[in-house]
Amino acid sequence: MPLAHHLYGTALVLAPTGRLDHDNCETFREELAPHLQRSARDGTPIVLDLSGLEYVSSAGLRCFMLAAKQAKAQNSRIVIASMQPVVAEIFQIARFNLVFEAYPKLRDALASLSPAAAAAFDRG
């Protein structure tokens, strides 16, 4: 799963796609690591844009949990945007909706982090 990324103002958007499960969660963690390091270095908040994620297993959810813990320890933030209905349902059943701030649209997530990020998104 290639981890697409894009910077909007001061916010970094990461967009995993496809399925995230036992088979590829370690690769995902490895791809996520440099972004979390950058976040620790300069305080860049992260949006996980899940619009392209079709399925997440418990192993994938654990990756999200570890990333959230690391971000919190670094005084940074990770928020979620644009979950597909199945993924949103899995988040709710696993009670991950109590762990993450989640927004229906990417712009809403960016706006929650900073007006500059939302403005950068609006500029395209």
Place this chain on the structure above:
Amino acid sequence: MRVRFWGTRGSIPVALTSADIRDKVALALMRAGGRSFESIGEAYAYAEQHLGFSLSHTFGGHTACVELQTGHDEYFVCDMGSGARPFGAHVLARQSGRPATVNVFMSHVHWDHIMGFPFFGPAYVPGTSIRIHGCHDVLEHAFRLQQAPPCFPVEFSQLAADIEFVRLTPGAAREISGIRVTPEPQMHSGDSYGYRFEAPGKSFVYTTDSEHKLENRAQTERFVRFFHGADLVVFDAMYSLADAISVKADWGHSSNIIGVELCQMARVKHLVLFHHEPAYDDSTIEGVLRETRRFEELTRGTQALQVSAAYDGLEIDV
């Protein structure tokens, strides 16, 4: 085989409060909307069909005690939580004065899993044979300790039954009164053990007080082998996944999500959620069951997995 649940709650017994009963009755009356019933049978039928389980019943509050009825004269039971008291009353009533032989299989010796034994009636009946199987070297010590002064008025040595402690070897199958029994080590404070019970063409797995580390693939594969093809798996689903891998990590318990995933990988037929969180009321447990069934549906492969939530009094034919 038939599995009967005498105690299904985790950690500590709980009971419905007077306010809980008042609320159930009041809601039931509201739902009935002035309807009248000609007989108690008609009222039962209405409750069963229209009120929902959490309103018309309760999941119960006894701690772990699960009987496996094998068709043999001897009794098989997993753990001696507070559910062992009604189980003991059942044994005494069924035996009608005849001495019983009871095979107990202990997951571990934490208090919620042994607390029913001092109230297990057959232990006080001469001629009764009780064989307590387990893998812990502290098995006998724990049973004796909880009845030692000043904790309990009757010391273990005063019990009239013939009580034997049988040490099992983890991973090694043993034939016990026609049933093949295999203990499996589990991750829990002080260790715990699951049990796989097999009779020709039938298999039942009892796995409680067991944490599963998602990053440990070897452990996952070991449990998939342990569960493989089982007709019924009784699974510790005490926490949500989010709690189990964050604030309650290393507390030694698992979640409904992990239960479904392991059972799907192992091609299990029926998963029973067990060791319910004591803070959960009936409505919450019913909600967890509904969500777990939905998760199974979302993640189903080629084989459907039946999902149930254990309650005190539930019987399942295997």
